[in-house]
Amino acid sequence: MLKYTLRRLLGMIPMLLLISIVVFFLALAMPGDPFSGEIDPNNTDPEYIEEMREKLGYNDPIHVQYYDWITGFVQGDFGKSVKYKIPVSDLVAQRLPNTLFLGIMSLVITYCFAFAMGMTAGRKPYTKLDHFIGGFNYMMLAIPSYIAGVFAIYFFSFQLGWFPFNGSVNIAVDEGTLDWWLSKVYHTFLPALVLGAMGTASYTQFLRNDIIDNSNKDFVRTARAKGTPESRIYNHHILRNSVIPLITFLGFDLVSLVNGALITETIFTYPGLGQLFLTSVQASDYPTLMTLTLMFSFIVLVGNLIADILYGIVDPRIRID
Amino acid sequence: MSITELNKAQTEKLLEVNDLKMHFPVKGGFFKRTIGAVKAVDGVSFDIKKGETLGLVGESGCGKSTTGRSILRLLDPTDGEVLFNGEDITKLTGKRLRDIRQDIQMVFQDPYASLNPMQMVGDIVSEPIKNYHKNRKGEELKAEVMDLLTRVGLPEDAYYKYAHEFSGGQRQRIGIARALALKPKLIIADEPVSALDVSVQSQVLNLLNELQDEFDLTYLFIAHDLSVVKHMSDRIGVMYLGNIMEVANKSSIYAEPLHPYTQALISAVPDASKIGQKRERIVLEGDVPSPENPPSGCPFHTRCPKAMDECSKTKPQLKEVKPGQHVACLLYE
Numbered sequence: 233m234l235k236y237t238l239r240r241l242l243g244m245i246p247m248l249l250l251i252s253i254v255v256f257f258l259a260l261a262m263p264g265d266p267f268s269g270e271i272d273p274n275n276t277d278p279e280y281i282e283e284m285r286e287k288l289g290y291n292d293p294i295h296v297q298y299y300d301w302i303t304g305f306v307q308g309d310f311g312k313s314v315k316y317k318i319p320v321s322d323l324v325a326q327r328l329p330n331t332l333f334l335g336i337m338s339l340v341i342t343y344c345f346a347f348a349m350g351m352t353a354g355r356k357p358y359t360k361l362d363h364f365i366g367g368f369n370y371m372m373l374a375i376p377s378y379i380a381g382v383f384a385i386y387f388f389s390f391q392l393g394w395f396p397f398n399g400s401v402n403i404a405v406d407e408g409t410l411d412w413w414l415s416k417v418y419h420t421f422l423p424a425l426v427l428g429a430m431g432t433a434s435y436t437q438f439l440r441n442d443i444i445d446n447s448n449k450d451f452v453r454t455a456r457a458k459g460t461p462e463s464r465i466y467n468h469h470i471l472r473n474s475v476i477p478l479i480t481f482l483g484f485d486l487v488s489l490v491n492g493a494l495i496t497e498t499i500f501t502y503p504g505l506g507q508l509f510l511t512s513v514q515a516s517d518y519p520t521l522m523t524l525t526l527m528f529s530f531i532v533l534v535g536n537l538i539a540d541i542l543y544g545i546v547d548p549r550i551r552i553d
Numbered sequence: 554m555s556i557t558e559l560n561k562a563q564t565e566k567l568l569e570v571n572d573l574k575m576h577f578p579v580k581g582g583f584f585k586r587t588i589g590a591v592k593a594v595d596g597v598s599f600d601i602k603k604g605e606t607l608g609l610v611g612e613s614g615c616g617k618s619t620t621g622r623s624i625l626r627l628l629d630p631t632d633g634e635v636l637f638n639g640e641d642i643t644k645l646t647g648k649r650l651r652d653i654r655q656d657i658q659m660v661f662q663d664p665y666a667s668l669n670p671m672q673m674v675g676d677i678v679s680e681p682i683k684n685y686h687k688n689r690k691g692e693e694l695k696a697e698v699m700d701l702l703t704r705v706g707l708p709e710d711a712y713y714k715y716a717h718e719f720s721g722g723q724r725q726r727i728g729i730a731r732a733l734a735l736k737p738k739l740i741i742a743d744e745p746v747s748a749l750d751v752s753v754q755s756q757v758l759n760l761l762n763e764l765q766d767e768f769d770l771t772y773l774f775i776a777h778d779l780s781v782v783k784h785m786s787d788r789i790g791v792m793y794l795g796n797i798m799e800v801a802n803k804s805s806i807y808a809e810p811l812h813p814y815t816q817a818l819i820s821a822v823p824d825a826s827k828i829g830q831k832r833e834r835i836v837l838e839g840d841v842p843s844p845e846n847p848p849s850g851c852p853f854h855t856r857c858p859k860a861m862d863e864c865s866k867t868k869p870q871l872k873e874v875k876p877g878q879h880v881a882c883l884l885y886e
Contacts, residue, residue, distance in 0.1 A: 450666035457625060457661075458681035458731060459654040472671045 311519030341428030346435030354443025483539025608786030664724035
């Protein structure tokens with residue numbers, strides 16, 4: 233297993249290198265440069281701008297620029313954010329915990345809803361309740377998260393006043409105290425609900441279908457024949473076989489959480505990586521933009537790796553070496 | 554055991570099946586209404602005495618396995634009664650139903666699919682014990698399970714392995730150990746060797762025979778292979794299209810089959826001692842009719858070489874034609 237993981241990690245290097253080239257050229261292809269928004273060309277000496285461009289290396293040949301960037305990058309020097317004027321690593325370190333917190337919370341919400349609904353629907357398939365759960369899920373799946381987000385803010389924040397609609401924490405509370413954590417959960421709940429609702433439908437229907445599928449298997453008949461109580465048959469024999477496909481979802485979830493965070497964080501003005509990404513696109517903040525894109529690509533690759541490894545752990549028939 | 558005791562034990566009926574019917578509804582049309590029924594088992598009666606083995610033979614789809622499953626209530630029979638030790642078990646529910654499964658266990662046909670791929674062999678075999686005896690656990694239970702595993706000819710370290718790590722024959726041994734775990738009185742063996750190759754078949758059959766003596770078991774042995782049934786059974790029931798055609802002792806059924814269907818079946822068994830001689834084979838024409846729409850009268854009349862006009866009108870009942878030999882055929886009315 234360790235050998236396999238190492239081999240896969242090594243295999244990521246050429247892939248990441250390729251992605252970095254693509255990211256680099258995409259950033260170059262964007263119109264303008266970081267100065268276009270920051271410096272007023274009518275008030276500033278064009279020679280000064282030219283001098284700054286020269287100093288930052290924007291006039292070097294493209295391959296030299298790429299080389300400078302990538303050598304710094306692998307040594308942990310992600311550059312300095314043009315917009316925020318602080319190192320990108322600091323910027324990411326500030327925002328990362330928020331995004332992680334949002335992601336974990338939305339996963340927990342997804343799991344709670346999906347397991348409750350999937351197990352109910354799978355145990356009594358083709359009943360009214362099953363059809364209702366299915367219909368509800370597909371409706372949730374059909375609503376895009378930017379619509380769901382706006383509706384959630386309208387109902388839960390403006391009409392009912394249950395949850396705040398922006399920020400990640402009440403800034404009046406001292407960091408690290410219990411109140412601070414509670415305030416964080418309180419602020420994160422609504423965006424996490426919107427983000428989590430997206431994944432719930434596929435989880436629920438997969439779990440339901442797999443439970444139905446497994447309940448017709450021969451080994452379930454064996455379990456019944458040896459006098460196993462019905463609840464144990466469903467919770468032990470069937471569920472354990474049915475969670476395999478779900479476990480592999482976890483890796484892909486990392487990917488969809490990153491994607492979802494882009495939109496959800498922006499709607500809820502939640503200071504995470506997704507919001508940072510959008511603002512850095514608007515500001516042509518190359519260093520931040522490239523760092524985040526590479527980071528997201530890395531997460532996608534790691535997500536797939538995690539899925540494969542989890543598969544091996546959960547299913548004893550699959551042993552990776 | 555003295556002779557009289559032996560006789561008494563032999564005549565005591567452990568299982569009695571009376572007019573068992575299992576019909577599966579056929580749904581069709583836009584609103585999925587019931588438009589018919591597959592009569593998989595259509596009025597089957599037989600009994601099994603304590604300590605004996607009743608073989609149930611018949612071609613594919615004749616309702617052998619369905620009969621076995623209905624007895625254990627893995628399927629809910631449509632009609633009829635199943636008396637186990639004199640008690641009708643077709644109407645039992647809940648805890649009483651679970652209790653009956655302590656005494657009746659089943660060995661399944663497909664050793665590849667019938668074991669949970671997620672469980673260690675030790676868990677598979679010990680689960681029935683845990684289901685009924687909550688107080689038995691820990692080292693004591695483990696020793697008991699290991700004992701069972703060695704008894705069926707598996708190594709002790711099988712306890713910690715998964716089912717997929719074993720061959721077909723070994724898996725069937727796991728299935729047998731599992732069925733034995735609760736020390737049942739009756740074991741329904743549903744084609745236990747049909748998925749195995751011939752050399753392994755005999756090992757498993759011999760194991761079943763040894764275990765029968767050791768654990769004082771009664772078998773309902775379901776198979777389609779006549780030579781396997783001959784090796785295993787004391788008495789044999791022949792099924793065709795959800796009905797029992799003939800029940801008799803092994804010796805009489807092989808020496809002198811009375812029902813035309815039994816005669817055809819037995820004439821089809823290759824006999825190594827008669828190689829080179831011309832065999833007289835009864836070849837049946839046509840296919841088995843659909844159990845959804847069985848023929849009127851005797852279910853076999855469409856293919857019977859000795860069919861009479863009467864056969865398509867009256868359904869024959871099982872009747873004792875010779876001592877111990879029951880036949881359902883109008884030829885003997």
